[in-house]
Amino acid sequence: MYTRTEENYLKAIYSLSKKEGKDVSTNSIADRLDTKASSITDMIKKLSAKKLVSYTKYKGVNLTKKGEKIAVEIIRNHRLWEVFLVDKLQFKWDEVHELAEQLEHVKSEKLINNLEAFLGFPKFDPHGDPIPDRLGVLPKREESKTLDEMLEDEKGVIVGVKNSEIEFLQFLEEHDLTLGKTITVQKRFSFDSSKVIGLNGESITLSEQVCKNIILKTS
Amino acid sequence: MYTRTEENYLKAIYSLSKKEGKDVSTNSIADRLDTKASSITDMIKKLSAKKLVSYTKYKGVNLTKKGEKIAVEIIRNHRLWEVFLVDKLQFKWDEVHELAEQLEHVKSEKLINNLEAFLGFPKFDPHGDPIPDRLGVLPKREESKTLDEMLEDEKGVIVGVKNSEIEFLQFLEEHDLTLGKTITVQKRFSFDSSKVIGLNGESITLSEQVCKNIILKTS
DNA sequence: CTTTATTTTTAGATTAATCTAAAAATATTA
DNA sequence: TAATATTTTTAGATTAATCTAAAAATAAAG
Ligand SMILES: [Mn+2]
Ligand SMILES: [Mn+2]
Ligand SMILES: [Mn+2]
Ligand SMILES: [Mn+2]
Numbered sequence: 383m384y385t386r387t388e389e390n391y392l393k394a395i396y397s398l399s400k401k402e403g404k405d406v407s408t409n410s411i412a413d414r415l416d417t418k419a420s421s422i423t424d425m426i427k428k429l430s431a432k433k434l435v436s437y438t439k440y441k442g443v444n445l446t447k448k449g450e451k452i453a454v455e456i457i458r459n460h461r462l463w464e465v466f467l468v469d470k471l472q473f474k475w476d477e478v479h480e481l482a483e484q485l486e487h488v489k490s491e492k493l494i495n496n497l498e499a500f501l502g503f504p505k506f507d508p509h510g511d512p513i514p515d516r517l518g519v520l521p522k523r524e525e526s527k528t529l530d531e532m533l534e535d536e537k538g539v540i541v542g543v544k545n546s547e548i549e550f551l552q553f554l555e556e557h558d559l560t561l562g563k564t565i566t567v568q569k570r571f572s573f574d575s576s577k578v579i580g581l582n583g584e585s586i587t588l589s590e591q592v593c594k595n596i597i598l599k600t601s
Numbered sequence: 602m603y604t605r606t607e608e609n610y611l612k613a614i615y616s617l618s619k620k621e622g623k624d625v626s627t628n629s630i631a632d633r634l635d636t637k638a639s640s641i642t643d644m645i646k647k648l649s650a651k652k653l654v655s656y657t658k659y660k661g662v663n664l665t666k667k668g669e670k671i672a673v674e675i676i677r678n679h680r681l682w683e684v685f686l687v688d689k690l691q692f693k694w695d696e697v698h699e700l701a702e703q704l705e706h707v708k709s710e711k712l713i714n715n716l717e718a719f720l721g722f723p724k725f726d727p728h729g730d731p732i733p734d735r736l737g738v739l740p741k742r743e744e745s746k747t748l749d750e751m752l753e754d755e756k757g758v759i760v761g762v763k764n765s766e767i768e769f770l771q772f773l774e775e776h777d778l779t780l781g782k783t784i785t786v787q788k789r790f791s792f793d794s795s796k797v798i799g800l801n802g803e804s805i806t807l808s809e810q811v812c813k814n815i816i817l818k819t820s
Numbered sequence: 821c822t823t824t825a826t827t828t829t830t831a832g833a834t835t836a837a838t839c840t841a842a843a844a845a846t847a848t849t850a
Numbered sequence: 851t852a853a854t855a856t857t858t859t860t861a862g863a864t865t866a867a868t869c870t871a872a873a874a875a876t877a878a879a880g
Pocket of ligand 4 (some may be wrong): 643680683726727728765
């Protein structure tokens with residue numbers, strides 16, 4: 383139906399428009415996909431001709447309903463494959479993203495629906511990101527906040543991360559800061575917004591940067 | 602490492618040279634891949650430059666050790682994915698080939714090795730074809746013959762098919778002629794080489810064409 | 821051993837996705 | 851607002867994979 387490249391553009395535009403709200407700029411897509419702005423302009427014209435994005439020169443793009451539907455489908459594929467790799471094939475959460483980037487483009491509705499059933503209809507992927515159902519509806523997470531927003535003595539369970547880069551995930555893994563772990567804020571230093579937290583009976587110091595990227599459910 | 606197209610050419614050359622013995626001709630590859638002969642010549646030059654095939658103009662091609670290694674790797678991927686689809690995701694044996702054609706190109710040694718372990722190190726795919734191990738070694742099947750070669754009153758267990766086209770597989774499925782079934786040759790008609798066989802206590806007539814494409818282990 | 825038929829290769833085009841360099845539009849700042 | 855900087859688009863090339871049509875090589879028939 384659509385080429386792998388087209389799908390990757392749609393996915394990039396989708397997540398950029400979620401993150402930045404407004405129209406998505408040529409340069410931001412170029413950054414995200416690690417290509418040149420001129421290539422983006424070309425592809426945008428193609429996507430626009432196919433009614434997958436709405437585009438006005440110099441003003442940026444937005445996904446149409448049609449374009450968004452495809453983007454969400456690919457995201458669904460991506461996240462279900464990540465669950466498969468972690469739950470069934472013994473992969474760690476920092477090893478699955480690149481592979482899922484390949485697997486997400488395999489074309490078969492039956493495959494992905496059967497895979498979903500095989501995995502027990504998971505609602506979140508190994509990084510805590512929501513998995514769209516077959517209609518494209520994203521599950522809502524219960525009330526949650528970032529560790530950065532938590533106060534001293536507050537307690538919470540890790541339910542997701544905002545950054546899925548390998549180095550960050552490995553850092554968390556090494557400190558046993560994985561999904562489902564319960565932590566308590568022991569101290570907050572106002573001069574740099576770093577925190578000391580309690581985990582497994584031990585204390586760890588975490589930078590503001592780290593705290594901003596951990597999502598918790600506070601009871 | 603190699604493009605999807607290159608991999609498909611190598612796979613085609615591999616199976617054609619197994620089937621036909623001698624040098625593989627440009628036209629036979631074109632037929633197999635449903636492309637024009639001129640495209641084949643172009644690609645062969647590319648593969649030759651990469652030392653994946655040995656090629657002399659007008660004389661056809663053969664895989665080098667390097668080329669064969671890649672072809673066998675892709676076949677390993679293909680067959681393991683087929684097992685996954687049938688054993689874990691409820692696919693029928695006539696539904697998996699096209700999907701496996703996509704999945705076989707996903708690049709990750711760890712993925713395929715973990716998948717193999719997850720599946721319990723299967724030796725044959727859903728069509729009875731041998732699955733190369735991680736070193737590229739193909740398991741040997743026990744003594745077997747085609748139904749066409751069997752004599753009256755001879756008994757055997759279906760262990761594979763020589764033709765994996767959807768229509769043929771569906772035909773077999775409808776008659777419950779699936780892997781593992783035991784059948785007995787009840788009668789052979791010499792005028793057209795058709796046979797009446799016994800299966801599940803019933804009798805079925807099968808054409809020579811069909812008999813030539815069913816592989817059995819005779820006790 | 822010629823002539824004819826078939827197969828294979830070459831030449832030249834096309835399409836998708838990318839790039840560099842330059843031009844045009846928009847945004848910033850003095 | 852005018853000058854400057856940044857962003858975006860256009861123009862022209864490149865690479866991979868394919869095609870059609872024509873030329874060259876090989877094989878088959880007479
Ligand atoms: Mn991912
Ligand atoms: Mn994820
Ligand atoms: Mn197959
Ligand atoms: Mn098979």
